[in-house]
Amino acid sequence: MKTVPVEKAVGMVLCQDMTKIVPGEFKGTAFKKGHVIREEDIEELLKIGKEHIYVWEPEPGDVHEDEAAIRLAKATSGAHIVYEPPKEGKCTLKSLVKGLYKVKGTLLYRINSIESVSVASLPNNFTVEKDQKLAGTRVIPLVVEGNKIEEAEALCEKEGPVFEVKPYQKLKAGIVTTGNEVFKGRIQDKFGPVMKKKLDYFEAEYLGQKFCPDDMELIGEAIRSFTREGADLIILTGGMSVDPDDLTPGAVRKTGARVVTYGVPVQPGNMFLLAYLGSTALMGVPGCAMFHRTTVLDVVLPRFFAGEILEKEDFIKMGEGGFCSTCPECSYPQCYFCR
Numbered sequence: 001m002k003t004v005p006v007e008k009a010v011g012m013v014l015c016q017d018m019t020k021i022v023p024g025e026f027k028g029t030a031f032k033k034g035h036v037i038r039e040e041d042i043e044e045l046l047k048i049g050k051e052h053i054y055v056w057e058p059e060p061g062d063v064h065e066d067e068a069a070i071r072l073a074k075a076t077s078g079a080h081i082v083y084e085p086p087k088e089g090k091c092t093l094k095s096l097v098k099g100l101y102k103v104k105g106t107l108l109y110r111i112n113s114i115e116s117v118s119v120a121s122l123p124n125n126f127t128v129e130k131d132q133k134l135a136g137t138r139v140i141p142l143v144v145e146g147n148k149i150e151e152a153e154a155l156c157e158k159e160g161p162v163f164e165v166k167p168y169q170k171l172k173a174g175i176v177t178t179g180n181e182v183f184k185g186r187i188q189d190k191f192g193p194v195m196k197k198k199l200d201y202f203e204a205e206y207l208g209q210k211f212c213p214d215d216m217e218l219i220g221e222a223i224r225s226f227t228r229e230g231a232d233l234i235i236l237t238g239g240m241s242v243d244p245d246d247l248t249p250g251a252v253r254k255t256g257a258r259v260v261t262y263g264v265p266v267q268p269g270n271m272f273l274l275a276y277l278g279s280t281a282l283m284g285v286p287g288c289a290m291f292h293r294t295t296v297l298d299v300v301l302p303r304f305f306a307g308e309i310l311e312k313e314d315f316i317k318m319g320e321g322g323f324c325s326t327c328p329e330c331s332y333p334q335c336y337f338c339r
C-alpha cells in the first residue's frame with residue numbers, strides 16, 4: 001500500500017470506504033471504495049480529515065478489509081443467518097427468521113483473541129426477529145495478513161459455526177389456572193389472558209385453559225387431561241408460594257413429573273417451577289408474571305419453543321443479572337436481565 005497526498009490523488013482509485021460523521025446529523029459513507037477521485041472531492045476529503053489516502057498495492061498473502069469481513073462473516077454464520085455486503089469494512093449478520101439466537105461464547109472469544117480480528121455480537125440466547133441485525137465482522141487495519149483470517153476460518157470449520165438462529169417450533173400448550181378465589185368466581189381471572197398472549201407470540205397451538213380449585217387431585221387431573229391431548233407445555237398459575245392453599249408444586253410432584261427446579265435465582269420469578277412429565281414441560285408460574293411485563297418466564301419460553309431442555313444448571317447461571325431493575329419502561333430483551 002502506498003500513501004499519496006489527496007491533492008495528488010486525482011484520477012486514483014480509493015481502496016476503502018471513507019466515513020463521515022457529523023454528530024447528531026450524519027454517519028455514513030462519504031466516498032465508496034473504488035471511487036475515482038475528482039478535483040472537486042479534494043476539499044471534502046480534507047474536511048473529513050484525510051490529507052492522505054492509500055493506494056492499494058497488495059503484498060502476497062495480504063487480505064483487504066472488505067474480503068476479510070466477508071470471510072469472517074461466512075465462517076461464523078450458521079443456520080438461518082445471512083450477511084450483507086461489506087460497508088466501511090464491516091459485514092453485518094442478519095436473521096432470516098424470528099427465533100432464539102445462539103452464540104458459542106468460547107469460540108467467539110478465541111476468534112476475537114486473534115490480533116486485528118473483531119467480531120461483535122448480541123449475547124447468547126437473545127430473542128430475535130426476522131431481519132434483525134445480529135453481529136458485525138471486520139478487521140481493524142485496512143489490510144490484514146491472510147493467515148489471521150485462515151486461523152479464524154479453521155476454528156469455525158472445527159468447532160463452528162459461532163452463530164445460529166433456532167426458529168421456534170410449532171408446539172401445543174395449555175393453561176391450568178388454580179385458586180379458589182378464581183374458581184369460585186370471587187375474582188375474575190387476569191392470569192390466563194397474560195399467559196395466552198405470551199403463547200401467541202410463539203404461535204403455539206392453544207389447547208385452552210382449565211380452571212381448578214385448590215385441590216391437588218383436581219390440579220393433577222387437569223395436567224393429565226392436557227397430556228392426553230398431546231400438550232408439549234402446560235402452564236400452571238396460582239398457588240406457587242408458601243401459603244397453606246399453595247398446592248401447585250405439590251400437585252406437580254404427585255403426578256410423578258421430574259422436577260428440574262422449584263425456585264430460581266431470578267426476580268421477578270423466584271417461585272418459578274419447571275418439571276417434565278414424560279416429554280411435556282410443566283411450568284408453574286408465580287403471580288408476579290401477571291403483574292410484571294418481564295419475568296423468568298420470558299427467559300424460559302423462547303428457549304423452550306426453540307426446542308431446548310433446561311436443567312438446574314441453566315437456572316443457577318441466571319443469578320448474575322437475574323435481578324430486574326423494574327425500569328419505568330421495560331425494554332427487555334434489550335437489557336442485562338438473565339444474560
Ligand SMILES: Nc1nc2c(c(=O)[nH]1)N[C@H]1C(S)=C(S)[C@@H](COP(=O)(O)OP(=O)(O)OC[C@H]3O[C@@H](n4cnc5c(N)ncnc54)[C@H](O)[C@@H]3O)O[C@H]1N2
Nearest residue numbers: 179181182188189190191238239240241242270286287288
Ligand atoms: N411469605 C411469603 N410470601 C410470598 C412469597 C414468599 O416466598 N414468602 N413469595 C412471593 C412471590 S415471589 C410471589 S411471585 C407470590 C407468588 O404468589 P402465587 O403465585 O402463589 O400466587 P397466589 O398466592 O395464588 O396469588 C397471589 C395473588 O394473585 C392473585 N391471583 C392469583 N391467580 C389469579 C388469577 N388467575 N387471576 C387474578 N388474580 C389472581 C391472588 O388472588 C392473590 O392476590 O407470592 C409472594 N408471597
Ligand code: MOO
Nearest residue numbers: 268269270271288
Ligand atoms: O416469584 Mo415472585 O418474583 O419473585 O414476585
